[in-house]
Amino acid sequence: MTRTITHSVTVGLDGSRESRAAAEWAAREAHLLGLPLKLVHVWEPVPEPMAQAPLLGAETQQHWTERIPRDAAEGIRLRHPGLGVLTEQLSGRPAEVLADEAKDAELLVLGSRGLSGIGGFFVGSVALAVVAHAERPVVLVRAGEQAADEHEMDPAGVPSAATAFRPVVLGLDIESPDEELIEFAFAAAARRGTSLRVVHGWNPPPYYAYGLSVDLELHGELARRETAALTEVLSRWRKKFPDIEVSEESHYGSPGSHLVDVSREASLVVVGRRIRRNPVGAHIGPVTHAVLHHSTAPVAVVPHH
Incomplete structure (x- = not known):
C-alpha cells in the first residue's frame, strides 16, 4: 500500500505536561515552516483482564483517547490562529507507532520531562526508542519550555518572544x-x-x-x-x-x-x-x-x- 505523505510537523501527544510543551513548540515550528500541525495520540491496548476493570473499561478508554487530542487541538487553534491542525488517534506500541508516523512527517516532536532542580531532560524509554529508530528528524522538548525561552533577553534582562x-x-x-x-x-x-x-x-x-x-x-x-x-x-x-x-x-x-x-x-x-x-x-x-x-x-x- 502506498503511504500518504502529509508534509506536516507531527507531535506525539499523551496529555502529559511535557507532551503539551512539545505540542506548543511544534505549533510554533509548523508556523515557521508554513506546514500544518498533526497531533498524534497513541493508545496502547491493555490486557483483557485489566480492560474489564471499572476504571479501565471501554467507555473510559474511549473518553480519554478522544479527549486528549481534541482538547489540545482546540487550545492550539485558539493560540495559533490560521495554523492548520490535524488530529489522529492510533493504537499500538507508542514507540513503534510514532517511529512509523515520523516517516511521513517533516519532523516528529516529542516531550521529555525536565529534571527537578537541574537543567535538562529526563528522556523516557519511548522517546529514546523513537530517536533510535526514526529515519526522519526528531525534536525533544522539555516540560516547561516556553516560547520566550528560545529568545534573547529584553532590556529588563528577561527572555521575551518579542526579541531575536x-x-x-x-x-x-x-x-x-x-x-x-x-x-x-x-x-x-x-x-x-x-x-x-x-x-x-x-x-x-x-x-x-x-x-x-x-x-x-x-x-x-x-x-x-x-x-x-x-x-x-x-x-x-x-x-x-x-x-x-x-x-x-x-x-x-x-x-x-x-x-x-x-x-x-x-x-x-x-x-x-x-x-x-x-x-x-x-x-x-x-x-x-x-x-x-x-x-x-x-x-x-x-x-x-
Whole structure:
C-alpha cells in the first residue's frame, strides 16, 4: 500500500505536561515552516483482564483517547490562529507507532520531562526508542519550555518572544560531515533569522596522545589543523546561506559537554545519529545521548547514513 505523505510537523501527544510543551513548540515550528500541525495520540491496548476493570473499561478508554487530542487541538487553534491542525488517534506500541508516523512527517516532536532542580531532560524509554529508530528528524522538548525561552533577553534582562531568537547550535563531526545534518541546522537558523554556532570536538591520534601534556607546540598544531578542517567543511554552506552569521568552535575533547554548556544560550541544539542497519540494532551515539539528557534547549536529532 502506498503511504500518504502529509508534509506536516507531527507531535506525539499523551496529555502529559511535557507532551503539551512539545505540542506548543511544534505549533510554533509548523508556523515557521508554513506546514500544518498533526497531533498524534497513541493508545496502547491493555490486557483483557485489566480492560474489564471499572476504571479501565471501554467507555473510559474511549473518553480519554478522544479527549486528549481534541482538547489540545482546540487550545492550539485558539493560540495559533490560521495554523492548520490535524488530529489522529492510533493504537499500538507508542514507540513503534510514532517511529512509523515520523516517516511521513517533516519532523516528529516529542516531550521529555525536565529534571527537578537541574537543567535538562529526563528522556523516557519511548522517546529514546523513537530517536533510535526514526529515519526522519526528531525534536525533544522539555516540560516547561516556553516560547520566550528560545529568545534573547529584553532590556529588563528577561527572555521575551518579542526579541531575536537565540542562536541555533550544531554539533558536527568533521570526519564524516553529513549534508542533511548541516543543511537542517542552517535552515533552522535561517527561518529563525538567527546565527548558527557550530561546535566540533576532537581528540589526537593515539600515537600523539603521550606527548600532548608536554608538547604545547604539537597540541597547537593539531588544534589549528582541526579548526582549518572545520572551516573547509562549512565553506560551501556559508555560500549557500550567505545571510547566516556562522561562528565556529573547535574544542579538544568530546563535544558532548561543550554542547551541553552552550545549550543554555541556544534556541535549538542540532545533533546527528548515524543510521545503522545491522543485527546489533539501532544505536544512539555517546555525544547525542549526553546532549539528549542534559541540554537545556530543545534538541533535534537528525538521522543520517
